[in-house]
Amino acid sequence: MTARIIGTGSYVPERVVRNADLAEIVDTSDEWIVSRTGIRERRLAVEEGTSHMAAEAAKRALEDAGVKAEDLDIILLATSSPDNCFPAGACEVQAAIGAVNAVAFDISAACSGFIFGMNTVYGFMRAGIYKTGLVIGADCLSKLTDWSDRGTCVLFGDAAGAAVVRAEEGGLVHMTMGSDGVKGPVLSCVARTTGNFVNGRTPEIGYMYMDGQEVFKFAVKKVPECVNQVLQEAQVSMDEVRYFVLHQANYRIVEAAAKRLKQPMEKFPMNMDRYGNTSGATVPTLLDDLNRAGKLERGDKIVIAGFGAGLTWGAALIEW
Ligand code: UT7
Numbered sequence: 600m601t602a603r604i605i606g607t608g609s610y611v612p613e614r615v616v617r618n619a620d621l622a623e624i625v626d627t628s629d630e631w632i633v634s635r636t637g638i639r640e641r642r643l644a645v646e647e648g649t650s651h652m653a654a655e656a657a658k659r660a661l662e663d664a665g666v667k668a669e670d671l672d673i674i675l676l677a678t679s680s681p682d683n684c685f686p687a688g689a690c691e692v693q694a695a696i697g698a699v700n701a702v703a704f705d706i707s708a709a710c711s712g713f714i715f716g717m718n719t720v721y722g723f724m725r726a727g728i729y730k731t732g733l734v735i736g737a738d739c740l741s742k743l744t745d746w747s748d749r750g751t752c753v754l755f756g757d758a759a760g761a762a763v764v765r766a767e768e769g770g771l772v773h774m775t776m777g778s779d780g781v782k783g784p785v786l787s788c789v790a791r792t793t794g795n796f797v798n799g800r801t802p803e804i805g806y807m808y809m810d811g812q813e814v815f816k817f818a819v820k821k822v823p824e825c826v827n828q829v830l831q832e833a834q835v836s837m838d839e840v841r842y843f844v845l846h847q848a849n850y851r852i853v854e855a856a857a858k859r860l861k862q863p864m865e866k867f868p869m870n871m872d873r874y875g876n877t878s879g880a881t882v883p884t885l886l887d888d889l890n891r892a893g894k895l896e897r898g899d900k901i902v903i904a905g906f907g908a909g910l911t912w913g914a915a916l917i918e919w
Contacts, residue, residue: 660763826902
């Protein structure tokens, strides 16, 4: 028994922010952003938070799957920008959709989060513990962005994507995950909860910090590495794969991965031009785009792969 995706959904805020809009607040240009990243515009949340976006994506995925919320056994929300320290965003989603029979908790693996969520639910399903699950990747990084830092503020967008997963034969065939905490400081957002009885300080939340070049170097090495590993271990050849659905951080990272894997760019769908880097939401929103455009057929082999803060990385081979 493994975990098969039987429905997908996504949610993006209405507010569109184009590169030209950002050029009005920091020293940047549409030309720089497009040529260095492939991003043209992104959606930014105005009122909605992470849990709201996640719940909306979840409702659409349940509808697509034809599954009732009360039939869910487990809800995993992958996010690094939860609305609160606690309760977990997954519990807020549970309440919003009425999934009264599910256990719900968050997974914190930043941009690798959805992959980690899929791999976790796969483990539960292989062990025969849960039958029907909901995995969501949702982030609202605009809340953690320093809007005066041109090195980061042009890159990210807000979104949520979700997949309903059922214990069936086929589906997620093989997976890998990894992390390297030593490299954590290259991509971080520090929340200082140092207040205590003695010093009386109040908690403060910082802005995200990124050493872009270090993350870039790590990504172009790790992504092809973990894709190769998953395929080799599953004894599936690169040519049998219909799509490589990679984390959408930068089109140059996707191109570099395609080159190293010696696969044509047509197999690497992208949506970062419209949404930017939406962290944990990139892979499930892209899967949902493909699904709703009728581009996925039952039996198609798809590799999903991501990397991000932690540092973390992961990949999975999925049979649609
Ligand atoms: O989701 C996972 C986390 N994120 C990532 O995967 C991001 C990985 N890194 C990247 O995608 C790229 O490193 C960036 C897009 C962040 C930066 O691209 P780059 O080609 O590595 O640029 P750079 O950092 O080497 O900067 C080149 C120049 C610098 O100016 P000087 O020193 O050459 O004068 C930067 O100050 O571009 C400057 N720059 C900008 N210029 C205009 C940096 N950001 C901007 C900007 N607009 N927004």
